Structures are given as structure tokens and as C-alpha cells.
Amino acid sequence: MLLAVVWTVVAAAAVVAEQPEVVTTLGTIKGSTMESLNGRTIFAFEGVPYAKPPIGKHRFKQSVPGTAWTGVLNATRIPNMCMQLPNQMTLKDFPLDVAGSEDCLYMNIYTTKLPADLPDGTLHDVIVHIHGGAFQVMSGDLWGPRHLLDRDFVYVNFNYRMGVLGFLSLDDKTCPGNNGLKDQNLALKWINKHIAAFGGNPNSITITGISAGGASVHYHLLSPLSKGLFHKAIANSGAVLNPWALTKKPREKALVIANAVGCASNDSILILECLRDRPAEQLVLSAKYLEAWAGLPIDTIGPIVEQPSANAFIDQQPIDIIKSRTVNDVPIIFSYTNDEGSIFVMRVLMEEKFNQALQERWNDLLPHVLEYNDVMDPSHAAEIASEIQKYYLGGRKFMEALPDFVRSVSERYFDNGIQEAAMLHAQYQASPVYAYRFSYAGEKGFNPFNDMFKKIYKGKAPHGYDGPFYYSMGPLWVPPIQNFPEALRMSKTMIDYWESFIKGTPVAAWSTVKSGLPDWHFLDIVGPETSGNVFKTEKTLSLNFWNGLNLKENSLERMKSSQPPVHNEL
Template sequence: MSFVEDSEQWNRLTSRRNFVYDKEKRAVPSDPWTGIFHATQAPNVCMQLQLKVFESINSSSDVVGSEDCLYLNVYTPKLQPDGKLLNVIVQIHGGGYQVGFGHMTGPSFLLDRDVVLVTINYRLGLLGFLSFEDSVVPGNFGLKDQVLALQWVNKHISAFGGGPNKVTIAGMSSGGAAVDSLMLSPLSKGLFQKAISNSGSELNPWAMTKEPRKLGFLIAEAVGCPTTDTKITLKCMRERSAEQLVSSVKLLMDRMIFPFAPVVEPPSSEAFMDKHPVDMIKSNAGSDVPALFSYSIDEGQTFLAKPFFDIDHVDEFDKAWNEKLPGLALYDGFFDSDKEKEVSQALRKRFIGDGKLSDNLKGLAKLISERYFDDGIQKSSLLRAQHQDSPVYSYRFNFPRPAAEQAHLEKMFGKPKFEAGSLHGEDTFYVFDTPMFPVKDGPEARALSKTFIDDIWMTFIEGNQIANWSTVDSKLPQFTFLDVIGTNPKENVFRSENSVGHSFWNALNIPLQVKSAKSGLHAEL
């Protein structure tokens, strides 16, 4: 392999055409190039619908990106380390498994640390997660792309100064859920030694496809393909352009924001996961490695905006609470109508009370926080802590936002209807420079970035059992976490509280996955 060294302190090396694939097939390594590759431009992004809330690509088209997209980016401080190979962070981007790209996160904040950063692309939406729940289209191609990227890192990262046995996988939102998934899959065993999952878990309700076969057939019919035989269906869909297939997903967006996500596959040697994640954690099917899970104190506030929620018509939503809440809170179709209404009223009583919804939007944000993120993240953390030997840690990001960052968020999303704490995945903005959410270069931001990188992330990455860190199961049945409230590490304290699902959410008995006629899958905690 040949490369060009940049003149800057960090060398940005983007390997091209690392992997190739055909539609709805598992990716395989590409042939290597010859000569010098000039890694001076960002690679293609994977084809995706450009959702208005995530507009990050300058294009007037609803479909952006390319099928030629399975690239990764390597950032390294030195190609010839002094006597030892460096720690490696492989960062997996978020975007609900529908949108995003590897170079959404950059290395600037990590520049002075002895660590190699790798960011990756993987297939998204229908092209990455279509499943007919059979051997013809089993699904999880996007996750298998991530496995292949980790295999590439294991084989080649030493050429960039990184240690193949010093790899930490990390990710935010659906990237955090992907990290959780990689920990449970046998396909990724041995490819990483630590895991950091931010604001996402495979046990969150949006992190698995509901009725994947049905959704796949809806798209097939929309592009004029038969659905009586999945082999014929797949052949027909491959004759359609990728742009047409991706564009057709707009038909589903009125009912679901993130329609295509990971699935439980039919058993096979190539299955990423062939049981529900809960059962895979309990069976120790995946990687027993030290893990760090995080979430922000006010994750849900981020989702009180379009396309998730039309806050300008909150009174209409309030009047149709029983009909509209199941879709927003992701339990529509799980119960009969009477039980669904009962659950909706239980949620209203707990989070909204007897008044108008418009007077308690903070309660709705808390409902979304717990349902979308907190409950699943805490469940996954505790389950792993109880079923693996390696330690599991957690922190909650609860830091008052500096004025410059508050002004930037208000410019993007408008002035909030109520005072909100740290938002969805906000902690990662102090670890990676992110163009969509740039952190201003002020003293508070610099101090917080240093705290996160040096005292939390690198302390975890460089250690095994972390001195003076309490594990999530250290005070069972309570959930133990580090509450990050200040820039001085001494200000941050460990707390032990009942998990949000300890009584209330568990009592609602919302299934972790709908039983389908094809799979009959279910799981119990």
C-alpha cells in the first residue's frame, strides 16, 4: 500500500474502494490499488434520502450519495510511532441507520493525543437494511459492512501507527446502537478490545425494524415488482436503479422516520445476529470487552422538532393524544386498541398530568428521552454487566451549555419552548469536531473537551479496570453512573438510582419486538 503524507501534523489518509458489493449482498474486500493514492478529498457518501432535519449535503435532490461508498478515513499523528503502536478509535456515525457519513466526525479535538482515528461509511436505509426475513435477503448488510471495515483495520492499521489489538469501537445515536450490536455479534469477535456507545443501544425501540418483510414488500410493489417469490422479487428490484429504490422509501416516511434498521436474521454462519439482542447478551454470543455507555440528560428535546413532532400544532396533537402518541412513542401496532389507549393514558398521567400538553412540553421531552434512549441504554448496560466478566461503565452528560453553543443550537432549531439540558449525543461534540454542530472555541468548551477526551475517553481506552470508577452494577438493583456536571473532573460524581424502566416502563409490557408471521420472534428481559 502506498500513500502521500500531508504536511500538517495530522495525516489524513482516505483509502479508496476498500470494499465492493452488489445490491443486497454482503460486501467483500476490493482489489488493492497500485502506486500512490492522493487522499486529499472526502470520499463519496452512501446513497440516502436527504431528510430535512439532517440536511448536511449541499444538493437540491431528495436522493444523495453513491453506491460506490464503502470507504474509510484514517487520521494518524505519526506513521512511525516511537517504540509502540497507538490506540485506535473506530467511530461509527449516527443518523438513525438512514443518513450520515464517516467524515461527519473529524480529528481536530484529538490532535494532540497519541491515538489513531478511523471513521467509516456503511450502507444505509433500504440498501443497507432491507430484509425479507429469509435466506434470500436476510438483512443487516450495513452492519456487515462495519464488520468488514473492522477486519480491514485489524489487517492494515499498523501501517498507520495503530495497534490492531488496541482498537476501541465508538458511535453516537444509531452509531451507538451499532456499537452495541457489534458487541453481541459473533462476526465481529476479536476485532476490537473496548466499546463506547453514546446515546444509542440495540434495545432502543427505533434500533430494530418492525415487520421488515412487510416493509420490503411495500417497497417492491411500489417499484413494480412481484412479491410471491422473494428470489423473483429480489431479481426484479436489482433491475431498478438504486436512486429509484431509495426514493421509494418516501412512501413510508409519513408513518415512520427510520423504517429500515437491523433485524434478527435466519440462522446461518453469515448471520450478524440470529436471536434477539437480549437473548444474545444472555448467551454471551459476542465480545466480552470493557464497555462504556452514555446518554444526555435531555435527549428527547432534540426530537420535539420536525419531522418527528410538529410543535406548531401541539394543540391538535393534544386533542388526538390516544391516536397520535403511539406513533411518536413507537408502540403503534403492538397492542389491541383498548390496551393501546390504556398505555397512552398511563404515559400522559406520568409525564403530562392533568393540564394541557402545551403547558408541559418538558414532560413530553422526558417521555421521549426515556422511551427512545434512557430505558434501552440502561437495560443493555445492566444486562451486559450481569452476563459478562469485563466491566461496564456509564455516564450521563448533564453539563450546562455554554452561551456560544446555545446560540448556535437556537440558530439551527429555533428558540426552545422551555429550558432544556444537554441534548441528544451532545457529549460527542466535545470529542470530535462535527461540522453540523460546531463547538465554539471558548474557554468553557476547551475545558470540557479536555475533560471528556483525557479524563473520560482516554482513561477508559488506556485502562482495563478503571481506578475509582464505579461499574453500572456496583449497587444493584440500582443503576450506577458518573454524572458529568462540570469541566473539573472532581465536580463529577457517581450516582446510583433506580433505572427508568425499573418499574414504570417494565410494567407497560411494550414488546421489544413485534411477533411476525415469518419469524415468531420475541424476547423477555
Template sequence: TTAPSGKVQGSWKVSFDGRRYAAFEGIPYAKPPIADLRFQSLLFHICDYYNYFSGDEDCLYLNIFVPTQGNDQQALDVVIHIHGGGFMFGSGHDFLDPKYVMDRDIILVTINYRLGVLGFLSTGDEVLPGNNGLKDQITALKWIQQNIASFGGNPNSVTLTGFSAGGVSVHLHYISPLSKGLFHRGMSMSGVATNDWAIEENPLEYAKNLANLVGCPISNTKSLVECLKTRPASLLVEKTKDLYKYPPTPVCLLKPVIEKKSEHSFLFEHPYKSLVEKNVLDVPWITSVTRDDGMIISLLLYNKLDDLNKKWTEIGPDILEYRNLRHRTDISNKIKDYYLGKDGQFNDNSLNQFKKMCTDKFFTINAESSAKLQSKATKSPVYFYYFNYDKGENTFTNLFTSDDRVS
């Protein structure tokens, strides 16, 4: 296929029901974020195919999957999927197998974006404003607008989808002025922009702590960032693990931030304020939660149940992310009493209640409130659904509770 950005070679694959589809994988959409471009926004560095760099900090890429059509060659609707992973891990190849989608008459695009320290480190000022991973997504959306027609897609019918951090990303695109005109509807599964784990309010603290870990000065942000550029990317990623206050929390260690307002800012006010003041893109939106969304968090803390019982008022605020509240000790006790009962304990018998606590705090409460706020802020339809199916062999619940688990 020849697109405005260059020639792309794909391969033929077969869908679940036997339909042939073309897979164009590993298409670079931005220049490699290496050397001087590390920690930089790539909004104006769209990639062509003629100088593709391969290395540790490789060129950002996307994948396009196109089903075969009959004689009717009208442009197909485009679905862009943004992967989850807490803004720390994952890729466009995770979780969504195109063979199950290619039986439909749609084009599927999955994208990679910078994660963790390389995508979301911020000094809270103009030196390193942050949100580079989200700005990568903007660059990918622009590339798709410019090129998707060459693959048979309709650039005027683009749907964004994502789950967890991907769902947060989708919702943030409704709020960011940079996203206007780049998509036409969206779906946020198990993640919205108002989640407590979606926005970092004190990014400089993490930047300084990381700098200390790799031997960089912290006297001013410019020298801090210049020094971090000289450190191997692998070292920065490895040392990021030492930033956790109470592993594995916070749920999202490095994440989106609120930038100082400028024409290149992705986000310059808190998403909650944007929704209340109706500063949100007026296009259709679906959001959802799953009954056991909090399971992964509760299970990651399963081997620390003794700590939870002994030091709940100390570590509860870090786990559930209300450490900045004044009456956090009283709040911790009330939360524990509500979910576990008076004098309840964290143990095997209360694991379901702990899971419910995590699901409510990290997913359900903000998803419901965001749906209500957005329905008031826009004229476009807003839908909320609750996914409760648990009979499938490969459901998330079954993977963690089956007697046939692989060791």
C-alpha cells in the same frame, strides 16, 4: 503509506492545538455495492486500491487520521468511530472533527457503511437477509485489522465508539459472532442494541411497500429483490420517504433485523435475549445518555401538536413504538397522564415534558437496563454515565433554543 491492501496517499493537516497529523481520506475497504452486489453482503469482498470505482453507489470507504510522533514510534491505540443518523443518513465525516482528537496519541478511523434501503432493507428470508450496513462495518473492521499496523496503529488495541445508531452498532458488535476478535473495548453513546428503535421485527412489510411504490412484483421475495436491483438507487432512496407511517416516525425506518441463523448471520436472536442468556462479548463497555437526547424527536413533531392532542391514542403507539401491544390505548393515556398531568395537553408549555417522554422512551430506559444486564453477563467492567452539560455555545440544546438561531 504502503499497506497490505495497496498504497495510500494522505495529506498533512493541523490539530486544534497545532500538532501536525496525516489524513488518509476516502480509502475503499470493499468492492462497490452496485449491479449484482446491490443488496448483497460484502463480507468476502474486501477492496484493494487498484480498481477503485467511482459512481452513484460508490465503493465503501474509511478515513484514517494519524498524529505525528517524536522519536518514540510505538504502535498507537486505535479508535474507530461509527457515525449515527438512524441508519438512514450520515457519513464518517459528520460530527467528529479529527482536529480535536489528533492532540492525543491515538489513531482515529471513521467509516462509511450502507444506509437506508441499500443497507437495511430485508425480506426476512435468505433472499435478502438484511443487515448489510452492519456487515459493511464488519468488513471495515477486518480491513483495519489487516492494515492498521502500516499506519502505526496497534491492531490489538482497538476501541469502537459511536452515538445514536452508531452506539447501537457498537453494542450489536458485542452480540454478533462475526465481530469476535475485531475490537477490544467499546463505547455506545445515546444508543444501545435493546432500544425499541434499533430492531425491525417485520421487515418484509417495508420491502413489499417499497416494491409497490416502484412498480415491482410482491408475489415472491426473489422476484421482488431482482426487480429492485433494476431500479435506480436514487429512486429507491426517494421512495423510502413514503414508507413513514406518521412522519417523522418511526425514528429509524429501515434498521437491523434478526436473521435466520447461519455462519454468515450478523444477528440471529434479539439483543435482549443475548444479554439475558449472557451471549455477549466479554470486553469492557461504556454506555451513556444525554439529558436532552429526545429533543430532536419532540421538535420534529412540534408542528403536529394539534394532531397529538386530537389523536394521541392512535398515533402515540406509532411515535413511541408500542403499536403491537394489546392494550395500547390504555398505555397511551397512562403515558400522557404521567408526563403531562391529568388532562394535560401537548403545547409550548409542555414541550419539556414531551422531550423528557421521548428521551426516556428512546434512550434512557434501555441504556440503564442494558448496562445492568451486561454487567451481569460479563466479567469485564461496564460503565454508565449521564451527560448533563448544557453551558456550551454549540450544545445540541442551544442550537434549537437560542435566540440567535440562523434562519
């Protein structure tokens, strides 16, 4: 009899362990368990709604908080990704033209200790990851918790609307835009209010992101709507000053979408009513009409500078916000890899028809390849293309100088804007700003791009390549890290760096970007041994070159549609 009682108690404890529950002000949430890389138990709560579904009449509107539920919310499955065009890196051989759902505003929360397991009441630091994907593709769950939660963090990722459904703007109050960023903002508000129920400290939240996620982190540093919602920020491989991160001529692009789906008009209300009647899949597919050549530009539709209003996520030029000292003044890390650009011109490099076309039509196509078509004076197009060729290629054809051509893409797309953002923040804010360049190419087999592009990638770290050392990447392109001893050591080193930043400011033994001004000062990370990772100071030669071209971007001119917006009363 006693044995039966003991067995019942043990079985009941096992059920509790496998299906943990937390109680929030919205209701009870039931989760599941998984293991960290080193075997720690992780309590996982996946598919937790943070907003009402933005469907029907709510399409193209700012998201609103969800309401309380009755009973127990079953948060044991990964939620729908937000609707998108299939991406070859994440949805290979996907049979449909469109993936995901409009009902997608959910988050995933992971913790190793619930409040009952914290006897001294000390809550854990919270890391919130904003996923990348050019503001067009991917989902939060692709950046998993198994690496980070070998440490005592609470980790959260989430989905937000992207592409046409998340960023369409008619550049007026009818449809102001930036709904994807406003989704992110609402997710941060939810986390602040409820994360303590999961063992997380709402007074120690670090937001992180890679690529468009890194640019999103930077947007939250600039937005008055996000003030007080986080305490530190890590922007990897992305900043608002990157040319792809701020969409130009938003109304003009919205009218292209409207025309493509049979909603042609110059009346904002009529356009919006018509677009809400169209199938979401049709709207997502229509983004292809914004591509110019070879899948470029990568930022077909994304964040904008809104018209001024109380609900605007950002309504001033980014550089002006930084210089006005009105940023959300928190400690920041900016970073990039030493070979950001190659994957963005993969088709140009790999497909004969594209590289032949670029060689023959350099002046016409380069503005699309290097993302300056919308910010140049067309009468200077040939002159600008010639200057770029001279600076990077020394007059050679780009196929004769592939590493230098790819360097032009890396510097234009990422390095320059990240350096400029970091140095401006270091100059104008009080909190410390740090920077690193990730120059570790990975051991054999853990970086498939090294095998694919030996001539370009040898000894290089491609775009966002530090990500696999922080996050378990699920179905993304890297193999399981546990099969690679050096990669495991690299993961420990990178998470050590993050933990030092999150738990201590200033960071011991780290020098700041400000200490190197007016030059670029950063930590060059070349491998898992910290003794080999040293701080460097370099001249910003590429940034100076591009600024010298006098393109109409950043704070120089607000690029808007040539067609004035129609201001209708709703």
C-alpha cells in the same frame, strides 16, 4: 551551490510531509496533512476503499473485501457519502432529492505518527468511530479528528450502507438483511489487518459511536461475526434495546418498498431482481412510504434479528444473547444526555398542524411518536396511551407540559434501553461496564438548541451533545469550538475520560454499573471541572413503568411480518 543543495533537500522533505505515504499489503497509499486543534500535524488518508462497490448485481448483497491496486492510491479527498435522503442538519439547501452514491464503502484514517516516527516500535491505541444518523443518513467524515489527535491515537471513521440500500430484508436467505452492519464488520476486519501500517495497534482497538452509531457498537458486542475485532467499546446515546434500533416486520416493510417502485410480488427472487433494475435514487426515495406521521418513526428501515445462518450478523433476540453470556466480553462505556428526545419531535413541537393533531388524536398518534405501534396489542391502544399520559403529564395536554412530554420521548427512545443494556451487561459479563449521563448544556452560543427551544432546552444537553467535545464536527450544527474557552476545557475533560478508559481497565476512581445494581449507577457529567462530576445512583422508575406496559418487544416476542417469507432456492 551548497545553498541550492540544502534548499532542494528542504523542499523534498516538505513534499514528503505534505503527502505522506504508507505501504500496505494491498499497495501504497498517498495521503495529505492537516492540523489538530493545538497545531499538531495529522497525516490524513481519506477515501481508502475497504470493500468492492456494492453496485449492480452486488446491490442488496453482503459486501466483500476490496482487492489490491496498482500504482499509488490517492487518498487525499473525502469519499462519497452513502446514498441517502438529504438531512437538514448536514445538507442544508441541498438542491437534489437524493444525496450520495452507491459506491461509498470507504474509510478515513488519521494519525500523528507513522511507523517510521515510532522509534521504540510502540504502536498507538486505535479509535474507530461508527457514525450515527438513524441508520438512514450522514457519513463518517462528519466526525473529524482534530480534537482527538491532540493525543497519541490513530483515528478511523468510515461509511456504510444505510436505509433501503443497507438494511432491506426479505427475511429469508434470498435477502437476509443487515448489510449495513456487515459493511461495518468488514471495515473492522480491514482495520485489524492494515492499521499497523498507519502506526495503529491492532491489539488495542476501541469502537465508538453516537446514536445509531452507539447502537451499532452495541450490535458488534452481540454479534459472533465481530468477535476479536475490537477490545473496548463506547456506545453513546444508543443501544440495541432502544425501540428504534431493531426493526420489526422487515419483510412487510420490504414489500411496501417493492410495491412503491413497481416490483410487487410475494416471490423473493422476483422482487430482488426487479429491485436491482430500479435506479438507486428511486429506492432511497421510497423509504418515505414507511413513515407514518410527522417524519416518524425514525427507524423506517434498519437492523433486524435475522433468520439463523452462518452469515447472520445477529439471529437471536438481544436480551437472550446477553443473558446467555455469549457477548463479546470487553470493557464498555454506555452513555446518554439529559435531554435526548427534543430533536426527534421537533416538527410536533414547532409546527401547529402537528401539535394540534397530536392533541386531538392522542391515542392514535402516540404509538408512532413513542415508537410502540409495532409492539402493542391494538385492542389495548387507548389504555396504553392513557397510562402514558397519566404517568408523564398527570392528565394534562402535552402542550401544557412540554418538558414532561419531551422527557417521555427521551426515556422511551434512549434512557430506558441504554440503562437496561448497561445493567444487563454488568450482570452477565466479566469485563467492567461503566456509564455516564452528559448533563452539560454548553456555554452561550455553543448550543444553538438552547436558543431555539429555551423552554425545553434551558440547562439541558440535547441528543448526542457530547460528540462535539470529542470530534471536530465539520458542517454539523455546532460552531468552531476554538471560539469557546469553556467548551475547549470541556473537550479536554471528555477526552481525558476516554483516554483513561482506553489506556486502563479498570479505570482509576471510576465505579462500575455493577456496583450500583439493582439500581442505576452512573457518572453525572455537568461541566469541565472533574470535581463537580460525581457518581449517582437512581431508581429506574421510567424503565419499570415501560416494562409494566407489557409491550411485545426485546426478548418477549420476535415481531415478524404477518406474511410468511418465501424461501426460494437461488
